[in-house]
Amino acid sequence: MPVLQTTVTRETFWTIGPVGEAAFYYLAAVAILVFGYGVYARITAYASAPADPFDRLDDLPGRIAHATRLLLSNEAQFDRDTYAGVMHTFIVWGFLTLLIGTTILAVDMDIWTKLLGQPSFFVGDFYLSYSLVMDALGLLFVVGVGMALWRRYGVRDPRLWGKHTDLEDDAFVLTLFALGVGGYVVEALRILGTGFPDFETVSFVGYALALAGRAAGISPAMAEAAYAAVWWSHALLALGFVALLPYAKPVHMLTSMANIVTRDEKAGKRLPGVPADLPPDEIGTGSVDDFTWRERLDQDACTTCGRCSSVCPANEVGRNLDPRNVILDLKAYREGRAAGDREEVPIVADGGESVIDAESMHACLSCMACMDACPVDIEHVKQFTGMNRRLTESGEMDPHVQDAMMNAFQQGNVFGDPARKRPEWTEDLDFEVPDAREEAVDLLWYVGDYPSYDERNRRVARSLARIFEAAGVSYGILYEDEAHDGNDVRRVGEEGLYEMLVEDNAAAFSDAEFEEIVCTDPHSYNTFIHEYPEMSEEFDYPVSHYTEVVERLVREGRLDVPAALDRTVTYHDPCHLGRMNDVYEAPRELVRATGATLAEMPRNRADSFCCGGGGGGVWTEVEEEMKPSEERLREAVADTDGDVEQFVVACPMCTTMFEDGRKTGGFEDDLEILDLTELLVEAMDAADDGAAANAGGQPGTPAD
Template sequence: MIVPLQAAETPTPTRETFWGISGVGEILFYYLTALVVVVFLYGVYARFARYAEGDEDPIDRLDDLGSRIVAAARIVLTNEKQFDRDLYGGLMHSFIMWGFLTLLIATTILAIDMDAWQLVLGQESFWVGDFYLGYQFVVDAMGLLFVVGIGMALYRRYWVRNHRLWGRHTSSEDDLFIWTLFVLGVGGFLLEGLRILATGYPEFEIVSFVGWGTALALETVGVDQSLATTLHWWAWWSHALVALAFVAWIPYAKPFHMLSSFANVVTRDENSARRLPGIPADLEATNAETIDDFTWKEILDQDACTKCGRCSAVCPAKASDRPLDPRDVILDLKSYREELDAGTTDEQSIVADGGTSVIDAETMESCMACMACVDSCPVEIEHLNSFTRLNRQLVDQGDVDPGMQDVFQNVMQDGNTFGNAARNRADWADPLEFDLTDAREESVEYLWYVGDYPSYDDRNKKVARSLATILEAADVDFGILFEDEKYDGNDVRRVGEEFLYLELAGHHVESFEACDFEKLVCTDPHSYNTFENEYSEVDFAEFADDPMMPFEYDGYWNADGEVEVLHWTQAVEELVADGRVGLSGTELEYTVTYHDPCHLGRYNDEYEAPRDLIRATGCELVEMPRNRANSFCCGGGGGGVWMEFDEDPKPSEERLREALEDTDTAADATVEKFVVACPMCMTMYEDGRKTGGFEDDLEIVDIAELIVEALGKEDVATGE
């Protein structure tokens, strides 16, 4: 009788977790793991305990915490900020982050299966069969992405030597971080290849395609099954010790950004920079005398910095060789704090003009408050909050640029930055063929805040007359405050003069309350920003009883947004859309480019209204390479319009060069007009046109001037 042969039983897809490791080895591994967890948790505790020593943050950053966490998870998991203006960097970070998270989740699943499911609950392992096969395939696929991402990082850092990654704070810590990740990624696949080779290539392990390929490569170079078994033990312990050391290291060095960055995104202020936090009414309060004057969020900002250099790359001050690198300011504060806590340095001034200090006054004077650093930061560091705190300290100490001192004096005495008489504020309107309405005496639809530069600067007076002509042509009921209008305070606040800003804000809200109007319209984006985002944040009741404050208003102004605040381009764009301006069929036929003002664009996300108006005049609009949120500052913000700097090139000169040399136009066309929508931009670019030698190459015009030319009323607007 012939007995048929039975097929060999196919092994169930799974593997022994501690294959090749003795029982003593397992115990030792668990002991080391427990020790590492303790070291890790203590490090995290110490970090967050240090934040608690910082000052209280004036903004509630933990309200609606669930929604904050969900929103932060979306931002972090999509890597949307990393992809912004950097596809290579976005892909690199995505590969590393998703690969790392997958490996972390895979390790966690394995621990649950062994230590909870089997050991505690007494169940059979679920790490078998199809689950095991799927697990191994996903881990290999995502692990490969992780290694590719690390390779991309190494290529960018060491081969290309991307300028963003190298600076004063670049250190061996950065090298150790990236190379440790590389060793973990490559070492994991080497370990897997050795195991597959040592166990005789189990057929189901082909799903571990990277490990399988590694095993084949090892065999090709002469590693047999016996040697693979021996090498596996050494590789297993090497990989385990590096992994455990890395976990223990996380809270004490650069890897902590994996936790602090997420916390920073959770606690971010979506209105950061466009609204600065107020200062306490307590005159005894300090701004930046010590490191603990910084709020807990500002200290968290310091720990969240990954040294990626995105803020440095977009900073116009750094590009102009001013002594400011936003990354260095944040990291200088962090280094000083850590050295002070460790007792390796003596306490010193945080910021000062000359002498020994952490930050030099000239560094902070260089900031243009353009918000480019805040906008570009992938981990939501709020640079301008810390910078403003430093500027306020400089004001408290009297370490203020002489040009700014003159401006402060002018505003205190005359209510404007020019030091001209308040009674002359509306003289710009004298050449007009119509009279302006006094909004203090009559009801108007638009209360027009003209601003300092359109009121007193000869070049910007033409812009003011142009806008008045447009509103008159549209039959708009508008009026101004005449001598009751003062400087809005936006930029003196950003250079640290908070109390002068409060005086101006209190005066204006009382003036606004005394008028009957529907909409508040601003010529200057700086005015628009502070009226829209900051005046409503001030609790005037805290200061109304102070004899130094010349106002009696004792509440929040426009807290519910009942007053609509508009930049003039937004208001006029509505009028054009309603057919009230009369631009239909107009053709100016100029080739122009448009510069996005920081306070209108990055600060307030208004990009389309100015462009719609330019196109409505018939001009051909071509975009500079840096446009919209990536616009390059004119150099006038943050008090820059009033200070002198040793810089080359000037930001305004660099921007005009970009308009002429880097902007793609139609064949045989050149940019004829450089269009602005901000009085400070007008001032800076008219200066840059002269100093940069561009006077014969292009003309600086405001959008309002294009519109009045399209309407055929330019003679009235210019006063001719």
């Protein structure tokens, strides 16, 4: 007959016996050794890989604190997907609680009582508190895994299925569920078999299952007889999970944390350089030996959640790019080569057998949406650029991009026009734009290629010049001494050309006397802030985007922007300005200053949808049913509250792409594309026109 339990505790190895207990400790030791060896083998493999160009372990305590905060808050999982955020929070909090609880129990049994000979602290109030917390958080774990099962198998979320989905994914999630439920079954059998001790009501989940078992006809004797088999099933599953963790897909539970700890906060915003002594045929990623340890960790950290692919603009419009598959294809090839199961092929090539097709890399827009969405800080763009560099060195570049690169090399601009034509846009102004080469200025205005040479964007340059004049600021430009900024030149893989452009621009800047650089183009803004200082020791200047400078002028009362516009507009966050550099509010404050009503698109700020111009996209021609710019304009027209009349941008490349998408997508009657400078000038002109009309006197009185 079962013995009624009266002491406020539980017998950990109830009915297992001394032989069973010894067997469990032996198997636990084996599992830990197997786990330890797996972790050691991975660390050794990372350590033997090429070094990463950036310091990944500086301020290690701060990095660990940051990663821990992200782990506990799950804020990355909540981004764009509340369901996933709740699900992951339940799983993480529950799993960590169960892990900590098991550790506490081991300390009591194996160290405190056996080694130190102290009386167990696993009794009384401590036991009651422990049991309550374990049951409550364990329930969250089961619910969270249940939510994962429902999303995967109930609604079959397409994001969770793909070419790299296999039975291992099923085994992982089902094992977690079995571990969570199995623990409660073991607890219920013990409570039922020991006569329902009153104090065990704190274990409310197990107690409820015990009551259900009794109602189903399970007697205490039956519970006691079944307990050992169920206990061993649960124990062996848990030990097997621990042992195999470093060798299978669940390893991301370890590698993802390491990936977050070793993240580069400027990843994608800046790219690594190429060693000066590296032969041309070794530039870029050509073999598995070229992967740095952090790139290998990136690949191992992927959780196959599909968030990156779901936000990729190239993927959404049907181009041959799935960021998740690229990372996992690289991982599968690397592991296959290490195991001897894969023949050596090029990492990336245009045609023929390769791991990644060149078309996929040409499709990348370097918008960093994939990286922003990734909950474990995988640095896709860095790896993609490595492959683009290899394509460039092997001559496999999109012909249109190649033409733009040749133009930049020969003329210093991607249009191929002579440098003397760069300042021609100033000729239609009724004032002279100051020459920063001849006089000291506060603002050195880097105009950029598109506002200088593209006729549509010249209107943007003239609008910004009028704004600076109206504010009475000290500003100037470099005229024909300005060269292309190189941001996208670098992202298509032309590192040598990029370095040449940096050298040319840095020399031009050093010859001028100024306080701050202001950029028309967010692409220039990004590379000046994050990359030029690392390429040129002389480049150490404050850099702002024009929206920041103009908003500051308005806020300080140096520029009057009348609230003269009565219309509804929407604002598009450029990737290089918003997602990469967190400039969100200054442009919106300027829109509101004009009096216009701002209607936000569903995808805004960090979630903004790329125009399709980045990463060389502005220079390519792709035959496709829908362009990224067309999808974005569709969103503005169909998914935005209010009758939006104007689509406002703050990037010359965006202006170019959206003007094109407006024509090809059939939006010419729906929207007008305006740069923010043009909207501001409209407000200023409208106020001037109103003042002139009022100066004309009463109706019927001739105007002056």
